[in-house]
Amino acid sequence: MNENKIEVRVRYGETDQMGVVYHGSYVPYFEIGRVEWLRNKGVSYKFMEESGIALPIVSMHINYKKPARYDDLLTVHTKLRKYSGVKIEFDCEIFNKNQELLTNAHFILVFIDLKTGKPTPPPEYILDIINE
Incomplete structure (x- = not known):
């Protein structure tokens, strides 16, 4: 299965004065999801970097539907969408x-x-991992 779920709790520093998660705070949540997707497949991002490979983001598109708030327990779903050549895509x-x-x-x-x-x-x- 090429999907993984991980829970994260909203910390105070990730919110604005109204207790709503700041839009830029979502990017680290998604990063946790991708890193844990790999870990769930038996590969640590640290190992990948130590073996000479990095995986930087070249494009991201985010849609905000409803606000998350301080102390909310969130579930991040990460799913492999596509692989081609040197690119990998996640939803x-x-x-x-x-x-x-x-x-x-x-x-x-x-x-x-x-x-x-x-x-x-x-x-x-x-x-x-991609081909399983």
Whole structure:
């Protein structure tokens, strides 16, 4: 299954004066979702970087539907959407405890060789995950 779910709790510093999650605070939630998606498949992002591969975001599109608030327990759903060559795409959604969709997003990331700084095909262990 190419989907993963992880829970995160909204911290005070991620909100504005009204206790609503600041729009920029959603990006780290989605990052946690992608990193945990990999970890759930047996690969740590740290290992990937130590083996010379990085996976920076080259495009993101976020839709805000409803606000999240201080101390809410959120569930981040991360799903592999597409892989092609050096690019990998994820669809992500964030729900509150009532299963209301708060935010959804689409991310495009590119595999980069850390030595050259250039796009590179993913390593075999990543292709195995993508193709399962």
